[in-house]
Amino acid sequence: MDQLPTKDQIRQWITDNPTLASKRDIAKAFSIKGGPGRIELKRLLKELELEGGVQKRKRQFREAGTLPPVSILRITAPDASGDLFAVPAEWEGDTPPRIHVITRAGDPALGQGDRILAKLAPVAGDGFSHEARIIRQLGTNAIRVLGIFRASHEGGRIVPIDKGGDKEWRVPAGLTLDAEDGELVEAEQAGAKRMGLTTARIVERLGDPSGPRAVSLIAIHQHGIPDQFPAAVLAEADAAQPCPLGSREDLRDLPLVTIDPIDARDRDDAVHAHADDDPANPGGFILWVAIADVAHYVRPGSALDREARKRGNSTYFPDRVVPMLPDTLSGDLCSLHEGVDRACMAVRMKIDAQGNKLSHRFTRGLMRSKASLHYGQVQAAMDGAIEPKVAPLMEEVIRPLYACYEVMKRARAIRQPLDLELPERKILLSDEGKVLSVAFYERFDAHKVIEEAMILANVAAAEELIRLKRPLLFRVHEEPSPEKLDALREVAEASGFTLAKGQVLKTSHLNRLLSQAQGTEFDELLNISTLRSMTQAYYNPQNFGHFGLALRNYAHFTSPIRRYSDLIVHRALILGHGWGDDGLSHQDIEMLEETAKLISDAERRSMAAERDTVDRYLAAYLSDRVGQTFTGRVSGVQKFGLFVKLDETAADGLIPIREVGREFFYYDADNQTLTGSDTGLTIGLGARVTVRLAEAIPVTGGLTLQLVEIEGGALPGPKKGKGGRYAPRKPVRAAIAKRKVIRKRR
Structure with missing residues (x-):
């Protein structure tokens, strides 16, 4: 060819030959040979790229806004039908095209965020532009970051919002x-580090970080909590209808009531107790616990079921809830509101005068709550301040419940479940999302009445399914590891208490320790340290017991609106008793281990998101009080500083090691102490301190503190030698070294 092709000819060639789009391929196609011709071709291609007509990627050219036939894709969340979709891993346009991933037998199981190499074919699909066939899965998920974008003429940088995320990310x-x-x-890693910074690509814009109620939104995205229901899920929920009586047991005349927090968003459990009229059970009680029959509405394999399983549980924030089920169900048809008929699963339990459960009977029924009450209201009535709403219920409902609880307390005292006293914070927000106050929930006997009733119902459910030999998910809590017990023993000894060694650990041993510390200055420290020594509870098809509750058989049955585990237990009961076709399916049983891990992970995810949100709200609340002093206790000791829990808000802050004192501090990991090399000052867990708030960062939830006083006294200054210089006291160093050697010889 004597002359160069036009730009339109080059563009058309690239469109027609997407697999032959390198500069060499284009030169060969148009018979361009020799240096001058190739230089001119390079110039034309550069102009096309600058004009936006083509894009260059790894020496390959393609028409702008199109995808090559073989591309790297990032998997997005499946739709309500379970179909898999993806977007290009790299896209420089506004909205990336949506790609339907066609899977075949033998293809790897893919989840949101996974990356694949796929062969693409353009299609005129409903809501997608291409179909993809998997060639292979590529490595692990791309690393992601949530942060504040700082724009520059070269793109910008992202400042992470994580407390420990001090490294910025570069965005070209x-x-x-x-x-x-x-x-x-939200951004993901898009290449190797450059100038010490990770290269990132922004994948989602989330708006103003200081806007109203942005705090929980940050946690939702940071922890990957699904917060939007697919259309198919909402459609199924909207189509649900009130449940008729049918073959159910009619419990509508039973005076069941719900007792919940005053700000409860759903009501999934109701209770009733009365004295047992059986002469063979003097002083005994009959206790009914009725639970919302969520299984009637959420059928195995449905869109509602798939979404609930993926969520695992509801996640609660101070300003919102991310529910496991749409509000049509969680707030209405499955919520046991007063005066309306509701489907339920109920258990009738016979209790003797010592609080032992003699027998139980499960049923699938229809109930009608006599009243929706809250804890404070019920407790006030028992204390003599009876509201008009509660007055008609006192003799038939409220007093018998408390009397039944007094009986159950006797069995609890013998069983000795772990008795931790850890106050729960309550954050009050304005309509604009600003923190108005931070207080602690008041704990009443009314709370304990309901807790003990729910525990007994959960035990009954586990025992019933064991009897029926039906698969289920147990709530498992294993005993602390020897290492964690040793750490707790160190704290106890340092506080002047003892935790016996060389015996099978029981919760009664821990309760004895907590009882010794009660009312002393070490009360809170021992409660926190005991909690930290515990393993984390989880779900498992195998029964390993519940150490914390001192129970051999335990399963979650009482909260199916907000926990998928309870829904599985309900379905197992339906299957075991033959109560309908909505019981535990064959697929449910096959996937039980996978479900257990999925919902255990989801629970941890929610807990982390809720904790991070509270930290950020507390930092926002305290940001106006920077420079003020607060009292607190040392709650953690590390080589890099001290963690302090403030008395007023129970917020946790860090005293960096540079702020602890003007000397070198030796860190003793075994004793959890810092010891000054010059003064001999030793700071350990539980030490009373006064601190000054140096920094509060709402977007990360971080609090930085300065140490002002310890144990009511000013910090001792390092001893000065000749000429005013600091002179380290060698005997202190020697003593510390000796102490460490002694510990190593144990």
Whole structure:
């Protein structure tokens, strides 16, 4: 060819030959030979790229806004039908095209965030532009970050919002998704580090980080909590209808009531107790616990079921709840509101005068709550301040419940479940999402009445399914590891108490320790340390017992609106008793181990998100009080500093080691102490301190503190030698070294 092709000819060639789009391929196609011709071709291709007509990627050219036939894709969340979709891993346009991933037998199981190499074919699909066939899965998920975008002429940088995320991420121009300066964004790693910074690509813009109620939104995205229901899930929920009596047991005349927090968002359990009229059980009680029959509405394999399983549980924030089920169910048809008929699963338990459960009977029924009450209201009535709403219920409902609880307390005292006293914080927000106050929930006997009733119902459910030989998910809590027990023993000894060694650990041993510390200055420290020594509870098809509750058989039955585990237990009961076709399915049983891990992980995810949200709200609340002093206790000791729990808000802050004192501090990991090399000052867990708030960062939830006083006295200064210089006291160093050697010889 004597002359160069036009730009339109080059563009058409690239469109027609997407697999032959390198500069060499284009030169060969148009018979361009020799240096001058290739230089001119390079110039034309550069102009096309600058004009936006083509895009260059790894020496390959393609028409702008199109995808090559073989691409790297990032898997997105499946739709309500379970179909898998993806977007290009790299896309420099506004909205990336949606790609339907066609899976075949033998393809790897893929989840949200996974990356694949796939062969693409353009299609005119409903809501997608291409179909993809998997060639292979690529490595692990891309690393992601949530942070504040800071724009620059070269693109910008992302400042992570994590407390420990002090390394910024670099965002090249073209990968910013048109994010604005100061906007909250989510990004993923897009290449190797450059100038010490990880290269990132913004994948989602989340708006103003300081906007109303943005705090929980940050946690939702940071922890990957699904907060939008697919259309198919909402459609199934909207189609649900009130449940008729049918073959159910009619419990509508039973005076069941719900007792919940005053701000309860759902009501899934109701109770009733009365004295047992059986002469063979003098002083005994009959206790009914009725639970919302969620299984009637959430059928195995349905869109509602798939979404509930993926969520695992509801997640609660101070300003919102991310529910496991749509509000049509969680707030209405499955919620046991007063005066309306509701489907339920109920258990009738016979209790003797010593609080032991003699027998139980499960049933599938229809109930009608006599009243929706809250804890404070019920407790006030028992204390003599009876509201008009509660007055008609006192003799028939409220007093018998408390009398039944007094009986159950006797069995609890013998069983000795772990008795931790850890106050729960309550954050009050304005309509704009600003923290108005931080207080602690008041704990009443009314709370304990309901807790003990729920525990007994959960035990009954586990025992019933064991009897029926039906698979279920147990709530498992294993005993502490020897290492954690040794750490707790060290704290106890340092506080002047003892935790016996060389015997099978029981919760009664821990309760004895907590009882010794009660009312002393070490009360809170021992409660926190005991909690930290515990393993984390989880779900498992195998029964390993519940150490904390001192129970051999335990399963979650009482909260199916907000926990998928309870829904599985309900279905197992339906299957075991033959109560309908909505019981535990064959697929449910096959996937039981996978479900257990999935919902255990989801529970941890929710707990972390809830904790992070509270930290950020507390930091926002205290940000106006920077420079003020607060009292607190040392709750953690590390080489890099001290963690302090403030008395007023129970917020946790860090005293960096540079703020502890003007000397070197030796860190003793075994004793959890810092010891000054010059003064000999030793700071350990539980030490009373006065601190000054140096910094409060709402977007990360971080609090930085300065140590002002310890144990009511000013910090001792390092001893000065000749010429005013600091002179380390060698005997202190020697003593510390000796103490460490002694510990190692044990």
